[in-house]
Amino acid sequence: xxxxxxxxxxxxxxxxxxxxxxxxxxxxxxxxxxxxxxxxxxxxxxxxxxxxxxxxxxxxxxxxxxxxxxxxxxxxxxxxxxxxxxxxxxxxxxxxxxxxxxxxxxxxxxxxxxxxxxxxxxxxxxxxxxxxxxxxxxxxxxxxxxxxxxxxxxxxxxxxxxxxxxxxxxxxxxxxxxxxxxxxxxxxxxxxxxxxxxxxxxxxxxxxxxxxxxxxxxxxxxxxxxxxxxxxxxxxxxxxxxxxxxxxxxxxxxxxxxxxxxxxxxxxxxxxxxxxxxxxxxxxxxxxxxxxxxxxxxxxxxxxxxxxxxxxxxxxxxxxxxxxxxxxxxxxxxxxxxxxxxxxxxxxxxxxxxxxxxxxxxxxxxxxxxxxxxxxxxxxxxxxxxxxx
Amino acid sequence: xxxxxxxxxxxxxxxxxxxxxxxxxxxxxxxxxxxxxxxxxxxxxxxxxxxxxxxxxxxxxxxxxxxxxxxxxxxxxxxxxxxxxxxxxxxxxxxxxxxxxxxxxxxxxxxxxxxxxxxxxxxxxxxxxxxxxxxxxxxxxxxxxxxxxxxxxxxxxxxxxxxxxxxxxxxxxxxxxxxxxxxxxxxxxxxxxxxxxxxxxxxxxxxxxxxxxxxxxxxxxxxxxxxxxxxxxxxxxxxxxxxxxxxxxxxxxxxxxxxxxxxxxx
Numbered sequence: 001x002x003x004x005x006x007x008x009x010x011x012x013x014x015x016x017x018x019x020x021x022x023x024x025x026x027x028x029x030x031x032x033x034x035x036x037x038x039x040x041x042x043x044x045x046x047x048x049x050x051x052x053x054x055x056x057x058x059x060x061x062x063x064x065x066x067x068x069x070x071x072x073x074x075x076x077x078x079x080x081x082x083x084x085x086x087x088x089x090x091x092x093x094x095x096x097x098x099x100x101x102x103x104x105x106x107x108x109x110x111x112x113x114x115x116x117x118x119x120x121x122x123x124x125x126x127x128x129x130x131x132x133x134x135x136x137x138x139x140x141x142x143x144x145x146x147x148x149x150x151x152x153x154x155x156x157x158x159x160x161x162x163x164x165x166x167x168x169x170x171x172x173x174x175x176x177x178x179x180x181x182x183x184x185x186x187x188x189x190x191x192x193x194x195x196x197x198x199x200x201x202x203x204x205x206x207x208x209x210x211x212x213x214x215x216x217x218x219x220x221x222x223x224x225x226x227x228x229x230x231x232x233x234x235x236x237x238x239x240x241x242x243x244x245x246x247x248x249x250x251x252x253x254x255x256x257x258x259x260x261x262x263x264x265x266x267x268x269x270x271x272x273x274x275x276x277x278x279x280x281x282x283x284x285x286x287x288x289x290x291x292x293x294x295x296x297x298x299x300x301x302x303x304x305x306x307x308x309x310x311x312x313x314x315x316x317x318x319x320x321x322x323x324x325x326x327x328x329x330x331x332x333x334x335x336x337x338x339x340x341x342x343x344x345x346x347x348x349x350x351x352x353x354x355x356x357x358x359x360x361x362x363x364x365x366x367x368x369x370x371x372x373x374x375x376x377x378x379x380x381x382x383x384x385x386x387x388x389x
Numbered sequence: 390x391x392x393x394x395x396x397x398x399x400x401x402x403x404x405x406x407x408x409x410x411x412x413x414x415x416x417x418x419x420x421x422x423x424x425x426x427x428x429x430x431x432x433x434x435x436x437x438x439x440x441x442x443x444x445x446x447x448x449x450x451x452x453x454x455x456x457x458x459x460x461x462x463x464x465x466x467x468x469x470x471x472x473x474x475x476x477x478x479x480x481x482x483x484x485x486x487x488x489x490x491x492x493x494x495x496x497x498x499x500x501x502x503x504x505x506x507x508x509x510x511x512x513x514x515x516x517x518x519x520x521x522x523x524x525x526x527x528x529x530x531x532x533x534x535x536x537x538x539x540x541x542x543x544x545x546x547x548x549x550x551x552x553x554x555x556x557x558x559x560x561x562x563x564x565x566x567x568x569x570x571x572x573x574x575x576x577x578x579x580x581x582x583x584x585x586x587x588x589x590x591x592x593x594x595x596x597x598x599x600x601x602x603x604x605x606x607x608x609x610x611x612x613x614x615x616x617x618x619x620x621x622x623x624x625x626x627x628x629x630x631x632x633x634x635x636x637x638x639x640x641x642x643x644x645x646x647x648x649x650x651x652x653x654x655x
Contacts, residue, residue: 130455134579135542162431162586165461170582186399188483192434192461195482213464214457273404274604278619313403317435317597320590324431327583328616338543338617346619350594351406351604353612355621 011084015091016099020108023074023101031072032065034058036086037105039120041078046105048114053136055082059089064136069094076101076108119144125217129171142335143171147218149334152176152239154227154255156203158319159245159269159326161193166327168211168218172334175211176239178223179203190316227251229378232258241330244268245323249300249307249384256281256293260368261375265340267329268293269322273313276322279345279360280329283369290343291362292369300384307385318350394486398440406603412440416487418600419443421508423496423524425476426450427585428514428538430462432593437480437487439597444480445504447492448472459582495520501527510596513537514589518566522634525560528552529635535560536595538588541578543616545588548626549595551608558609562629584616 018026027033027049035042035050042052053061055077066073073095075083083100090098101108109115121129121140125147132138132146151172153160156179168175181203183194191203198206204222211220223235236242236258244255244266252268259266263284270277281292300306325346332338347356362369367376390409394416401407407415420441422429425448436444450472452463460472467475473491480489496504497520505511505527513524513535521537528535529552537560538547551557591612598604613622628635 124454127454129458131458131579132581134577135581138579138581162590166459166583166586169458169461171458185393186396189398189401189438189440190435192431192438192483196485197482213466214461216465274406311400311403313401313405313407315401315404315407315594315597316438317590317594320431320435321587321594324583324586324590325619328581328587328619331581331583332617339619341619344619346621348621351598353605353607353610353623355623357620 008081008084011088015084015087017080017102018074018099019102020111020113023076023099023108024113026072026074026099031074033074033076033101034062034086035076035105036083037077041105042118043120045109045115045117047076047108048116050076052118052140055086058086059093061136062090062093062095066095070096073098074101075099076104078104079106080104121147125171128215128217132170137337138335142337146171146331146334147173149241150174150176150239151241151243151330151334152178152236153243153245154178154251155245155247156191156193156207157181157187157245157247158190158271158314158316159323160207160243161191162320162323163243163245163327163330164193164207164211165214166324167330168215168220170327170331171215172218172330174219174221176221176223176235177204177207178225178227178235179207180224180226190314190319192316192320227254229254229380232378233262236262236264239264241265241267241333243326243330245319245326250381252293253300253379253381253384257368257375257378260292260294265333265342266293267326267333269326271314271318271322274315274318274350275348276318276350277345277347278322278325278329278341280333280341282333282340282342283362285340285342288339288342289362290360291366294368295363295366296360298363298367300381303385321348321350394440397484397486401439406601411601411603415440415597415600416442418509419445419507420596420600421504421511422446422514423512423520424448424514424516425460425462425472426456426514426516427459427540427580428589428592429476429512430460431586431589432512432514432596433462433476433480434483435590435593436596437484437489440484440487441600443488443490445490445492445508446473446476446480447494447496447504448476449493449495459580459585461586497523502531505531505533508533510599511535512592512596514592518564521560522566525550526634529557529559534599536592536599538592540580540585540588543581543584545584545614545616547588547591547595547607547612547614548610549599549607551606554608556628557635558626558628559632559635561634562632563611563626565629566633581616584614587614587616 033050036055075087077083087098087100193207193210208220265282452467462476471493477489477491535550
């Protein structure tokens with residue numbers, strides 16, 4: 001007997017085999033179906049909902065994908081041979097119940113079980129996003145999801161610069177930017193999207209040049225306008241996440257109200273001198289409750305208590321850190337990975353190097369986001385700062 | 390200070406921590422950045438933006454397509470160019486008022502000593518342990534403050550070694566060379582793009598705090614960041630009396646003031 005045949009006989013004695021019909025039933029009860037075929041095979045079709053981890057990285061990726069050693073693993077290849085070898089390797093890693101699908105995908109398909117044609121990245125995108133593809137919880141599926149996503153950034157300034165740069169680099173497929181302003185030389189100490197040469201150019205145009213030079217595979221849409229109650233819904237509709245990088249309270253209320261009405265997550269950050277804070281307002285999120293901006297600040301302060309209209313001092317790297325944390329939160333939301341900062345607010349004091357997480361609570365009386373609230377309409381606040389400070 | 394510089398830096402000059410004298414100090418500062426990659430990209434952009442007078446950037450690698458998902462100093466058109474040179478062009482576009490020196494080779498031995506000796510602060514944005522240990526040893530020997538970071542997957546960390554002050558632990562106290570061999574790298578485990586950005590910008594911030602003499606520096610403390618939970622934790626570490634690199638004398642008063650392992654409540 002040849003070595004291969006002897007080994008297969010041993011494996012068949014050791015690894016339980018299931019038919020595709022049994023595998024499908026087990027999968028529906030929570031077992032994990034793992035397709036270990038190569039990409040050129042999978043591209044022709046793969047069982048619906050299967051994990052496609054690849055044979056050569058299987059042992060390195062499985063524990064991240066399936067941390068529970070007690071879950072049933074169903075291993076599938078083309079004909080039911082390679083899956084036996086893979087199943088044995090998974091058992092050696094510590095998985096207690098590993099089975100091989102008899103007849104593999106050929107039989108699965110012939111018996112009429114559900115399969116899908118998985119999408120794959122273009123070859124140059126596989127290279128561009130290679131460091132994301134190595135992450136088991138991002139992988140090809142996650143990268144495709146990012147490329148399908150649409151994120152709108154309000155403000156192409158101190159917070160928007162790093163957020164937009166990294167979301168573009170990471171391959172978020174559509175980035176919208178709202179900013180009415182033009183680039184000023186005094187912006188360049190912190191607004192790294194812009195350059196000396198583009199002083200005087202609309203910020204959204206300058207940003208588009210920077211982002212597409214980095215990654216021409218994404219779409220950048222500029223809105224060179226002020227957000228107001230008349231345009232906010234038109235602009236927001238169709239985006240998956242809104243990033244609030246504004247520097248004025250009136251716009252923050254408008255962003256909040258539109259996000260609550262449209263059910264969109266609002267990734268909100270602010271910087272004051274050497275302090276910064278970030279949270280996610282997303283009343284429609286199901287796994288945690290944290291309310292909206294108006295739960296914390298129901299109305300803008302009266303002029304005598306409002307912050308000064310004069311610009312506060314800022315060191316560029318502070319909005320840099322906070323804008324980058326916004327980009328992290330956006331990607332987590334888009335990929336449904338980790339815990340978004342819903343119901344929590346991170347406060348960073350750079351001078352004392354202290355990071356503090358605070359809980360935030362929904363206000364059950366909030367006019368905007370309380371259960372069953374009818375949308376009270378937008379407020380066009382004209383000026384929410386003390387002008388003569 | 391000339392008017393055009395006053396305008397350029399006007400927003401930071403409004404800070405009480407940055408008066409004209411401190412801005413002049415930044416404009417006179419020399420910073421050595423090793424690595425124009427994932428950590429170096431945001432660090433260099435923010436340091437250039439705020440007017441660090443001389444930035445020396447060294448990197449022997451060339452820009453590859455797979456770098457661009459996080460290395461925002463480079464552009465698609467820069468693929469194949471040396472990273473330090475590509476970085477210098479991007480920084481000059483942002484702030485033509487500073488001097489950027491690009492060293493297009495890997496620093497080691499005498500060249501490393503020479504560059505460290507000329508720097509006021511060193512940032513280690515390299516991606517491998519041999520380089521990290523070499524930078525650590527050079528900074529330790531020449532008493533230069535070293536700001537150091539690392540990232541992998543969804544996590545990152547940052548710390549500062551104040552070799553310009555007494556009794557600083559060093560990288561080898563934190564990671565004895567034998568243990569570090571097992572450490573994984575981004576090229577094996579991947580990295581979420583903005584995680585590199587978060588840590589890189591925090592490195593710039595610590596370097597600026599050192600140059601400005603402002604705030605509480607992450608000295609003898611290791612900051613660890615977990616992007617999935619957005620938690621930052623700070624733990625203290627102390628010199629290893631057996632350390633082969635620094636053999637820093639233990640000074641109980643300096644090092645045990647705050648024994649709490651984690652500063653931040655979970």
